Amino acid sequence: MPKKKTKPAKTKIFVLDTNVLLHDPQCLYKFEDNTIAIPVEVLEELDRKKSAPGELGFAARKVHRDLRALFDDQLDVPPELEGKGSSALSRDLPNGGRLIVVINDYFIGEDHGSEGMNRLKATLVDMEKMDSRILASVFFLKEVCEDCRVILVTKDANMALKGIALGLEVQDYMNDKVTGAKIGGGVQTITIDDEDYERFLEEHGVDLSPDVTSHLFINEYIYITNGEFREPARYRGDGQIDALILGNETGVKIPKGINIHPLNDEQRMLMDALLDEDIKLVTCSGKAGTGKTLVSIAMALFQTLGDDNLYERVFITRPLVHIGKDTGALPGTLDEKMAPYIAPFYDNLEVLFSNRKITKKDEPNDDQAHLDRITSTRKRKKAMAKLAKQPSQQEQDEDESNKPRKPYQFLFDYGMVEVEAMTFIRGRSLSNTIFIIDEAQNLTPHEAKTVVSRMAEGSKVILLGDPYQVDSMFLDAWSNGLVHTAQRLKGTDITAHLELTTGVRSELADLAADLL
Template sequence: MLKEKSPTSSESKAKIFVLDTNVLLHDPQCLHKFEDNTIAIPVEVLEELDGKKSAPGELGFSARKIHRDLRALFDEGLETPPELNGKGSSALSRDLPNGGRLVVVINDYMVTGESENEGLNRLKATLVNMEKMDSRILASVFFLKDVCPDSRVILVTKDANMALKGIALGLEVQDYMNDKVTTAKLGGGCKTIVVEDADYERFLEEQGVDLSPELTSHLYLNEYIYISNGEFSEPARYRGDGQIDALILGSDVGVKIPKGIRIHPLNSEQRMLMDALLDEDIKLVTCSGKAGTGKTLVSIAMALFQTIGEDNLYERVFITRPLVHIGKDTGALPGTLEEKMAPYIAPFFDNLEVLFSNRKVVKQEEPANEDSHINRITSTRKRKKAMAKLAKQPSKQESAEEDNKPRKPFQFLFDYGMVEVEAMTFIRGRSLSNTIFIIDEAQNLTPHEAKTVVSRMAEGSKVILLGDPYQVDSMFLDAWSNGLVHTAQRLKGTEITAHLELATGVRSELADLAADLL
């Protein structure tokens, strides 16, 4: 449902929501989320969607889905829209399953060139180029206001410039709010539960305590909290029915990465994150926080520990991030998929350097001498790649140069297929089992893209969404409508998900200062 402004005298009027192109592309399911109101789509929006249907990735998929859904609605024939009071007779109109109505609008005023509408004339005088799609969509809003005087006509757009134009021309404009969370639901950190001396002592001795409903009724399942008594405080996790459990790891206990370093939690927030990542029953972890709080490092460390450790819970780690540019685009990148993705996943390599910094650099001709279980999980795809490389028969000089190149201490992870780089573009249609999937910078995902990623996880898999909601680089997303916060908000309180916020910077004093003040 679209969230409304404060009630006014016009609240009793029927509402007509005019959807901009970016709203349909942002959420292809939006036609079913306006309850029993009327949705108007200017025909110019269909023209813009047509130009996007061949675009790669989710953009093209969204455009094609909207086209299919609209075609299905109008397959039974045409109706004259009663909403237009006999005007705009060439438009299409259909009832929606949720009780609302859909109208595809053709602006008769633009067809005939004749109009006495003051707003439309002001639009033509202000925006000289009426051939631009934005201008024509605004003209359709004025047309609807003129032919539907008994209705509130509201332009819904995620384009800030389009919204400003509409407001300047006196139109009622709203953002698409269905997938947004409110400011009250975003941030705030961990709650603190104050308990009596006896309950606190029992919590320390038994690693858990049952509390009364009065103390826990405001908590959701798997929420991480602080249990406090006087000046003492301990991180904990709410397991439902008043049960508060201590965390798996103590403050002085670290996790040893096979062939790498031992990583210790630097604060209680990182202990909470490690607790969620090490829990086999948790299938989805969302973690938000400012830059430098250790989200990516801790996530990669725990993923590798469970993949190449003794328990070998997972077969591989997939790592990716949305391909969103900051600043000027550098253009198409040459090379293989791994080479194209390298600039985007450089932060992962930085963290792997830290995790395996205690290993000596080895030459490629030296035997890797890996554990036997590593050989057992070597993927067929990796073997095929190795065979293809042998078939190329490189020259002796090339082989010698390759042999002399120093290997990264973590290169064996890629050689044996335990860590793979995955492009978001190719994730649709896949089914990933026994995999930990880490998506960094998840605040640049749309809610639909986040749903696509999470729904790819098969049995035995875990997905980790990381990001800073206040560093959104995508044009039509913000801190309250991106895929990271949308996923956390919609799935929190379920048995197999956990959601955390990290606020304490650990990278450096300068990084912490920049994250807070710049």
């Protein structure tokens, strides 16, 4: 029997909304060999964003530069619209796809009697809005290219709902969404026999058959069980399971601060990853009140203030995302502007140095003790220079007689702790630094890449957050920078990824995190 002729697949045209280009400036090259359409209204919206501070403005400018470079050499009429759309240009893309910049002919001259346009105008009365005009471009392409499958790609939920209600095919931008991500899966357990159990206790580790550990990734934290025995451990690869650095009763003494002990096995796992010099990136997700931030700051300070001086400073930041109504521009210096956003860090520092009593009498001794402890010549000179620029003790007493000194203030005086806005991180190269980013679920994957790629030799970056507490309108639990970074770097030798599930702040806080 003769074979049935199969219909050729329709050409796909993906119409990109502005938010997709701002979310990922590299998206032009991520649609394989399909056609991408950019309505001219999107270019107008990008132009309004090009002067915005931070990553938003950078993304808009990058898209403009890339588009200009693409259209400098070649200007063609799209084959899909040849003889149908007079106001469109197209360009072949390096990946085999095609890019179209579209001007909607239905907005030019006489009424074309378009059924889609009439339906759109009847539904969305204000056709001057950019969203309405972008939807109109989707209808235009759908009607003039009958053999094409036209798909609107947007990260705006409201725009998506409008498109679906109007009968259009709508998709989210999926390239940086983590598919198959295990969020909330907990820690895996491996059961071992008595002989391996004895070896694990004696040698602080055990080698298991690759068949038993084939489902684990390098630096994954697990539980080893044997009967009633259960102990947290780390998988090192090739069947090797290692015990953690800290024991059940072992704590860490922060110089000039308190002793901090892990309150549960999950915190022991986190402390193990943070104290390992070979791990350069740690991502930690978990609900509010699990101790992510407190433990991370404590371990960072221990390695910065300790005798080994593994790091020179601790950088602390978080994305500047408002919750609720925006309070407007904040007055003051950069530190003063950042203060409301990093107040939780100050709260944690208060806890970690709550045992330190500050008096006017012993402040000079603290300065000298700090200089005596510094072993690095370069760091010592830097600290001495800071002291030289400070006013005399008598002047400080006169100026600050009514201002009690915070127990952790010396960290900022000597530059051991710095607060940096995410906006100004681009272009920096941070060496010998521990970089802590809280609320990292509000980073886009592109912003997370920017931060991680700033880390120079000898540095470590810690991303903390709750994937289910995303405050950015175009991100969700599977497309934010925290989850994206964890999933893409999982299984590499110098990264570790953890999830904390046990609340330790208070019974009420734990109840609220679970049920509200």
